[in-house]
Amino acid sequence: MVDVVIVGTVGLDNIKTPFGSVTDALGGSATHASFAASFFSKTGIISVVGEDFKLAHEFDARNISTKGLQMAKGRTFRWSGYYEYDMHHAHTMETQLNVLESFSPKLPEDYRHVKNLFLANIDPELQLDVLEQMKPRLTLADTMNFWIEKRREQLIEVIKRVDIFLLNDGEARELMNTTNIVAAGRKLLELGPQAVIIKKGEHGALLLTDSKIFSLPGYPLEIVRDPTGAGDSFAGATIGYLSNNDSDEDIIRKAMVYGSAVASFNVEDFGVNKLKRITMNDIEARFKEFEAMVKF
């Protein structure tokens, strides 16, 4: 039985960074998020791939259900990008939507009452479509600047209907039209979510609720090989941890620390390579490092 359902993209990535490159590597928001969530909960993905997709066994190896992974005629979604030395900004060389262009999520019957849902970065139309099909206990949703510009109205509708909304600092500023991320977070809360998480890349993340702010610094990594999927793995581990717990503010804080711990591993190697190699013990050790790092 699946406890966490993740809707997002599954794709093949070509990535180049100052530390190397990969071709046709398993990627996409649902991939990074489900790999991360799978350390905490039985996870299933909702996505689509093309006939050229040969990597379903990588999900099996992490015990991630692909029952909701449709196979469509045509080629799998592909993204090519590179990073400069600063690693903050992904430069997209090419995005081929391919089978994603006509994707219509269909939920397996037994996913309709799953505990936790993560609407990873994908067209807000599709996020709303999934929300119509299920009644999860808790929903987390992410987005990106592309949808803020192209699907603003639908995105606002998503925000109104989820429990926790997640986005990065630049997106929060753009969406709420203010330079201050705390002000942006407050405005987002007014739309309805119980909590707003603002990701700040290497600088960590903020959690805003009605009455409190939690600020978690980033894990001070000396080597970042490939930042792709950092935000997705952060969110995946967060929703995975929350599926075993309530969603009080103090529990969301702990979930974010697990999210940051998993994301810090995610960026230490290309694609999901590092997440394939670590264990829950590694994640617990990094959680303890966070505790030691922020104590005063």
Added chain:
Amino acid sequence: MVDVVIVGTVGLDNIKTPFGSVTDALGGSATHASFAASFFSKTGIISVVGEDFKLAHEFDARNISTKGLQMAKGRTFRWSGYYEYDMHHAHTMETQLNVLESFSPKLPEDYRHVKNLFLANIDPELQLDVLEQMKPRLTLADTMNFWIEKRREQLIEVIKRVDIFLLNDGEARELMNTTNIVAAGRKLLELGPQAVIIKKGEHGALLLTDSKIFSLPGYPLEIVRDPTGAGDSFAGATIGYLSNNDSDEDIIRKAMVYGSAVASFNVEDFGVNKLKRITMNDIEARFKEFEAMVKF
């Protein structure tokens, strides 16, 4: 009897931000730092002003000793700058060194064995000059990119001779020639200091010692009116707190939280206007907010 000596600039600032402007406002690194330190310890400044300087009473009002403030022929150091909405970067319109050009620090006799010394941002030649004249129990030093470029050799000599070295993230990368601030911090530690503090502006600060990393997030302010002197007030409060305590790693962590608390007030109004209005109770309340903000 003075417990903390601060060497740096005292100047008159013209500052413009999206929230207003000030003309001939009391500024400079020694000013912001000594105002901040004065909440914790009896503080004295070493600096120089010109015959046009009429603001010594502002130091008196905070019980800051101006015994080491020389009055020289000519005009006081002046800085004019502005900030755009993002507030991260100060745009300098004009810097008039004036009496600073021929400044030679002369320590009052009873400053030579003062407990704590802060070498605020000033020519490293002058920082070394002061180190020759006194033997403090603990020395903290700051710098800026200008000196990294113009006085690299002398700056390295300063770093070798101080207990705690402080600089911002961009400066750390530039000085140690690496894009990663943790790697930069490790290299700085190899030069000799017991601790290195890397300021990250609104993103907080890192403390690196031989075996540990402390990461303190920034205080999530909704309104920043004037960022000028944020780093100086951070350092001033830090050295002020340390003068009453040992300098173990866990004490430096607490000192940095007090530093961040005072710096967060400093930027809420122009110049040192806000620091003139707050009390130790306000600072303690913000310290507690930091505790609540990072707990998980």
